[in-house]
Amino acid sequence: MIDNHSFELLVTAQTDTLYRVSMSMLKNEHDAQDAVHDAILIAYQNRHQLRQEQYFGTWLTRILINVCKKEIKRHTRCTDIGDQLPDIASRDNPYQSVEIAEAIDALPPKIRLTVILFYVENYSIKEIKSILKIPEGTVKSRLSKGRKLLKEYLS
Amino acid sequence: MDNKLKNAFKETPERFRYTVKSAIDEAQHTAPSKHHLSKGAKITLAVILILSLIPAAVFGATKIIAGMNAEKEGNYGVKIIANTDPEAEYPKYVKIDVKTPNGFDVVPNTDGMNFYNLSTEEPYTDGFSIDAFRPNSNGIADIADYAEKYEETTIAGHTAYKIIPVKNHNSWDRIYVYYDDVNVMLLIYYTNVTDDQLTDFIEGITVKEGTAKDHTEIGSYDFDDDDKSAADSGYEIAEEYIEKPLDTEITYADFGEDGSLADHPSLSCRVSGVRVLDNISELDENGFNDLYTYDEIADENGSILPHTREVWQYGDGITTKDELLSSEEVDRRLVLIDLDYTNLTDEDRPFYIPWRLSAMTKNADGSFKRSESIDADRDIAATEFATSEIYYMSDHGEGKAFYFPTLSANESKTITIGFIADADKLEELYLTCCPSSDSVLSPSYPTENPYTYFLLKVL
Numbered sequence: 354m355i356d357n358h359s360f361e362l363l364v365t366a367q368t369d370t371l372y373r374v375s376m377s378m379l380k381n382e383h384d385a386q387d388a389v390h391d392a393i394l395i396a397y398q399n400r401h402q403l404r405q406e407q408y409f410g411t412w413l414t415r416i417l418i419n420v421c422k423k424e425i426k427r428h429t430r431c432t433d434i435g436d437q438l439p440d441i442a443s444r445d446n447p448y449q450s451v452e453i454a455e456a457i458d459a460l461p462p463k464i465r466l467t468v469i470l471f472y473v474e475n476y477s478i479k480e481i482k483s484i485l486k487i488p489e490g491t492v493k494s495r496l497s498k499g500r501k502l503l504k505e506y507l508s
Numbered sequence: 509m510d511n512k513l514k515n516a517f518k519e520t521p522e523r524f525r526y527t528v529k530s531a532i533d534e535a536q537h538t539a540p541s542k543h544h545l546s547k548g549a550k551i552t553l554a555v556i557l558i559l560s561l562i563p564a565a566v567f568g569a570t571k572i573i574a575g576m577n578a579e580k581e582g583n584y585g586v587k588i589i590a591n592t593d594p595e596a597e598y599p600k601y602v603k604i605d606v607k608t609p610n611g612f613d614v615v616p617n618t619d620g621m622n623f624y625n626l627s628t629e630e631p632y633t634d635g636f637s638i639d640a641f642r643p644n645s646n647g648i649a650d651i652a653d654y655a656e657k658y659e660e661t662t663i664a665g666h667t668a669y670k671i672i673p674v675k676n677h678n679s680w681d682r683i684y685v686y687y688d689d690v691n692v693m694l695l696i697y698y699t700n701v702t703d704d705q706l707t708d709f710i711e712g713i714t715v716k717e718g719t720a721k722d723h724t725e726i727g728s729y730d731f732d733d734d735d736k737s738a739a740d741s742g743y744e745i746a747e748e749y750i751e752k753p754l755d756t757e758i759t760y761a762d763f764g765e766d767g768s769l770a771d772h773p774s775l776s777c778r779v780s781g782v783r784v785l786d787n788i789s790e791l792d793e794n795g796f797n798d799l800y801t802y803d804e805i806a807d808e809n810g811s812i813l814p815h816t817r818e819v820w821q822y823g824d825g826i827t828t829k830d831e832l833l834s835s836e837e838v839d840r841r842l843v844l845i846d847l848d849y850t851n852l853t854d855e856d857r858p859f860y861i862p863w864r865l866s867a868m869t870k871n872a873d874g875s876f877k878r879s880e881s882i883d884a885d886r887d888i889a890a891t892e893f894a895t896s897e898i899y900y901m902s903d904h905g906e907g908k909a910f911y912f913p914t915l916s917a918n919e920s921k922t923i924t925i926g927f928i929a930d931a932d933k934l935e936e937l938y939l940t941c942c943p944s945s946d947s948v949l950s951p952s953y954p955t956e957n958p959y960t961y962f963l964l965k966v967l
Contacts, residue, residue: 357536368528372520386524390531397535453516463897473516479822489822490880490891 360400363409364393370410370474371417377457377469378421388424392417411476415484418466425462456506460499467492468499576686576693578658578669581651585826586658586671588649588684588693601719602690604640607712609705612636623709625700634700636709637680640692649693652682653825664711674829687715749868749876751938751963754779758941758962759852760859774853775915780922781846782966784934787811788842788900791926795902805899805928814839817930822887833888839931842900843966845939847923851915858905858912865927867893867936868963876963879936893933900926938963 371392375385396413457465463485470476470484471492481492581587608614612623612635624635641649652658652671659670663685671682680697683706687694692715698706759773789810796802806812817838823829843865851857867879882888902924905912915921929937941962 360536361532364528364532368525369520371528372524373517376517382521382524386527389524389527390534393528393531394535397532457516461897489889494892 360397364396364413367410367413370414373473374414374417374466374469375421377465378418378462379424380458384424388417388420392420395420411480411484414470414474414476418484452507456503459506460502464495464499464502467495468503471496576649576667576669576684578660578684580658582827584654584656584674584823584829586652586655586669588652588669590649590693601717602640602692603716603718604638604692604694605714606638606709609708609712611705612709628700635698636701636706637697638713639695639697640715641695650684650695651826652684654823654829663707664713666710668710683710685710685713690715690717749963751876751965754782754939754964754966756964772852774851774857775859776850776852778848779845779939779964780848783844784967785812785842785844786839786931791842791900792902795900795904795924795926797897797899797901800895800899812840812842812928815930817891817893819882819888819890822889840928841931841934842926843894843929843934843937844900844924844926845966847925848920849915849923850920851918854917856914856916858914861898861901861904861913861923861925862941863925864897864940865894865929865966866938866940866963867929867933868938868940869936879933894929894937895927898925899928900924934967937966939966940964 371389372385375388376382379385379388392413396416399416457468460468467481467485470481471478476484478489478492478496481487482489485492577589579587579589606623608623611626613626614623622635622637628634654674655671656674657672659672661668661670666685666687668683668685671684673681680699683696683698685694685696686692694713694715696706696710698709701709755778757776757778760775760777787810788806804813814837816835818835819833821828821831821833823831845863847861847863849859851859868876869879870876877884879893880890882890901913903913903921904923905914913921913923927937941964
């Protein structure tokens with residue numbers, strides 16, 4: 354099992370991924386920080402389940418995604434999900450530009466997450482298959498649809 | 509577009525990094541440790557990790573690359589190897605200047621290392637992208653995958669290796685260029701550019717010693733032989749599938765502020781009917797999920813179009829490549845499923861539709877596997893037998909809230925959802941619902957297996 358020192362190094366090395374994945378899913382930094390906090394605690398408590406350390410990043414990302422999904426469901430039951438998202442400029446915006454932010458935000462959630470994992474986090478299709486627990490063909494079709502939609506949004 | 513996405517995010521804020529550090533600290537000081545590594549294993553692991561996290565520049569005092577070589581790795585890999593000279597040193601900081609070639613422009617809002625072809629109709633799809641790095645401590649710079657072969661060449665006085673990708677592999681072309689005076693290797697991705705444009709681009713790049721002010725961050729790939737299999741699943745949290753009768757009543761409960769489920773359900777759902785159609789013209793046109801375009805599903809008369817089913821053997825890019833094993837045209841149908849929902853609360857509320865459709869095969873021991881997975885050990889799989897995402901829903905939420913229709917207080921309503929599926933696989937279709945990730949049916953995560961799916965056989 355991963356010891357404390359290694360755990361700290363491994364998690365710290367994943368900081369950027371944790372930020373980008375949680376922000377792309379939750380869209381505000383406060384919730385994203387909470388989700389990352391919870392994911393790290395869950396990962397630590399369950400680190401004995403990880404059999405090969407080289408897959409730590411994939412494993413932690415999957416835990417984070419599950420925490421974020423849970424938070425989204427909890428949040429949608431507390432607010433009117435029919436409301437429009439606040440304007441990009443008036444909320445936490447992790448993206449370099451409003452144009453790319455709007456394009457990524459406009460993607461359906463599952464496609465958005467797949468696109469982020471592939472293009473931003475550089476996970477392979479097989480790794481995404483493991484993270485999201487979906488068939489490889491689904492990963493590819495989501496990426497294909499994501500590309501198509503992004504081209505429309507960015508054109 | 510690929511490069512634009514790669515550089516889409518701002519830098520992680522320091523306050524976020526502090527959150528990560530605080531969470532690590534809290535985890536290690538509140539959660540009990542149940543398992544222990546041997547002392548030797550701990551030391552080995554710590555050394556490996558520390559080495560992998562030290563910036564490459566730290567090694568600069570003792571090593572320098574005196575050139576690079578390339579050699580085949582497996583059948584489709586090319587290992588780019590650095591030859592180190594322990595006597596020399598290289599600068600801690602380098603500055604990379606790139607002259608933008610005619611007809612190209614820098615992708616906006618990036619760090620200036622991506623260039624797109626202005627003549628391309630689709631934005632940011634064609635052009636150049638640069639990755640700069642140093643070899644890792646083992647002298648291995650990179651292992652290019654899905655390479656049919658490589659060619660050694662010299663461009664602008666620099667040794668370079670051009671990677672020729674395997675046929676039909678969908679990726680940008682690659683060339684490694686070595687700048688020996690500063691010990692930096694550039695991996696240049698390019699697509700839809702001419703040889704002359706590639707040469708002009710590389711000739712316009714200068715890499716020289718810099719200062720902390722204009723330092724270009726350069727990492728090294730932590731790539732060793734074990735990484736070839738890194739794409740394979742290394743952790744084994746198995747999915748569990750539990751079959752239930754199609755007319756099972758399923759109740760939903762809300763998560764409370766503390767993350768626990770409420771004692772009383774707030775919503776109930778039961779499948780009340782299934783229909784199979786080969787034409788979608790009678791459906792409410794407002795019910796289609798904008799995830800799909802009409803003409804990829806049906807013709808102008810509404811008849812559902814056949815599609816091409818392919819079977820692939822997926823490779824690792826090093827010893828094996830992706831192989832198309834078969835291809836056939838198959839008819840498709842629309843499977844419509846009526847769901848009777850009841851709002852059990854005294855308030856109007858939107859609710860999430862968690863259902864998806866999967867083709868599943870029951871094994872002799874009663875377990876399930878996805879039908880598309882033909883031979884998991886050999887990584888042979890077919891393209892999807894059904895659209896897992898909902899294709900049609902009436903009624904539904906608007907825009908981004910498509911999956912969230914609304915029920916008034918104590919109202920009962922039939923929601924119809926539809927999926928497109930291969931006609932010869934209808935008997936294998938199951939409605940699926942993952943309790944932890946797609947609904948709030950059970951508080952199983954994380955103490956129990958969070959990947960348990962309920963399966964309802966559709967036909």
